[in-house]
Amino acid sequence: MSTPSKSGAYRTPLGRARGLGAAKSGVGRFIGERVTSVALLFLVFWAVASALGLAKGGYAEAMQWFASPVNAVLLLLLSVVGFYHMQVGMTVIIEDYIGKPVTKAVLLLANAFACWGAMALTVLCILKVALAGGGA
Amino acid sequence: MAMSILTRVTGGAAFVGMFLVTGWVLALASGQAAYDSYMGLLGSIPGKVVLFGFTVAIFLHLAGGFRHLMWDLGKGYSKGAASASAWAAMAFAIVASLVVWGLAAMMGAL
Numbered sequence: 001m002s003t004p005s006k007s008g009a010y011r012t013p014l015g016r017a018r019g020l021g022a023a024k025s026g027v028g029r030f031i032g033e034r035v036t037s038v039a040l041l042f043l044v045f046w047a048v049a050s051a052l053g054l055a056k057g058g059y060a061e062a063m064q065w066f067a068s069p070v071n072a073v074l075l076l077l078l079s080v081v082g083f084y085h086m087q088v089g090m091t092v093i094i095e096d097y098i099g100k101p102v103t104k105a106v107l108l109l110a111n112a113f114a115c116w117g118a119m120a121l122t123v124l125c126i127l128k129v130a131l132a133g134g135g136a
Numbered sequence: 137m138a139m140s141i142l143t144r145v146t147g148g149a150a151f152v153g154m155f156l157v158t159g160w161v162l163a164l165a166s167g168q169a170a171y172d173s174y175m176g177l178l179g180s181i182p183g184k185v186v187l188f189g190f191t192v193a194i195f196l197h198l199a200g201g202f203r204h205l206m207w208d209l210g211k212g213y214s215k216g217a218a219s220a221s222a223w224a225a226m227a228f229a230i231v232a233s234l235v236v237w238g239l240a241a242m243m244g245a246l
Contacts, residue, residue, distance in 0.1 A: 034208060037201045044198055047157075048191070048236055055245035058175070059168040066164070079157070086151050093144065118158050125161035 029088050036085040043078045050075075063133065072130035079122040087115035139222035143200025146193040153190035184246070188237060195232045199225035 050071065054062055065071050090111045098104040156178070163174035177183050203221050206212045212221055240246050 034205065037205060041198065041202065044194060048194070052236065052240055052243065052245065055240055056243055059164075059171045062164055062171065075161070082154055082157075086154060089147050090151060093148065118155060122158045122161055125158075125165040128165045129161065 029091070033085065033088045033092075036081045036088070039077070039081050040085060043074065043081065046074055047078055063129070066129050069130075072126060076123060076126050079119060079126065083115045083119035083122070087112060090115070137222075139200060139203070139225055142196055142226075143204070146197040146200065149189065149193035150197050153186075153193060156187075156190065188233070191233045191236055192229055196225065196229040199228045 050065070054065060057065075091108060094104060094107045094111060098107055159174060160178075163170045178187060203212065203225055206221070212218060237246075
């Protein structure tokens with residue numbers, strides 16, 4: 001490993017830091033958490049407004065709401081972006097508070113299974129209702 | 137300071153709440169009977185309490201997350217600004233939740 005000796009004096013701080021960072025990985029997740037939070041900022045307001053309308057109506061109104069591709073697509077986005085954001089956020093919480101390696105690994109796996117599983121189930125249900133209508 | 141941990145706690149609460157959305161589309165995809173009983177569950181008193189908590193959690197987490205995005209842009213780091221934005225975030229969450237539930241009541245959705 002090279003040491004920042006004499007020649008190091010001419011290197012920029014960024015050049016010296018490159019490849020020596022403490023984290024090594026996680027940048028994608030860090031950025032992903034922020035990108036999804038910006039998207040959710042808009043999606044949540046839309047979802048709350050939609051929920052207000054849907055709370056009053058019954059099954060027929062909900063199916064009608066779903067007939068609009070705009071609603072179906074936005075709900076699809078809310079689910080995919082939301083569950084990804086949840087997985088990343090809960091990962092940070094687990095990593096911050098759980099020290100025991102095995103416990104941590106189990107919780108991280110459970111978190112990933114729950115989030116990706118729920119995302120898949122939600123997406124499937126949205127597609128079913130949007131494309132094939134309701135009914136079992 | 138309190139707002140920092142509240143952002144995290146409400147993130148956890150919203151994490152749980154989001155599964156209600158999954159339940160909603162699952163009920164809708166399962167047909168009218170399932171949908172009606174699911175909506176009946178959400179419309180019960182315990183259901184409304186949970187939904188109100190979900191509303192507050194979502195808005196608090198949203199406001200807390202917005203503060204973090206501003207910090208990421210390098211804004212609002214002074215002691216005064218950080219304290220003011222914490223109060224603003226809490227005020228926003230309370231007002232927004234009350235507005236949403238007030239609207240729901242006015243629309244006859246409760």
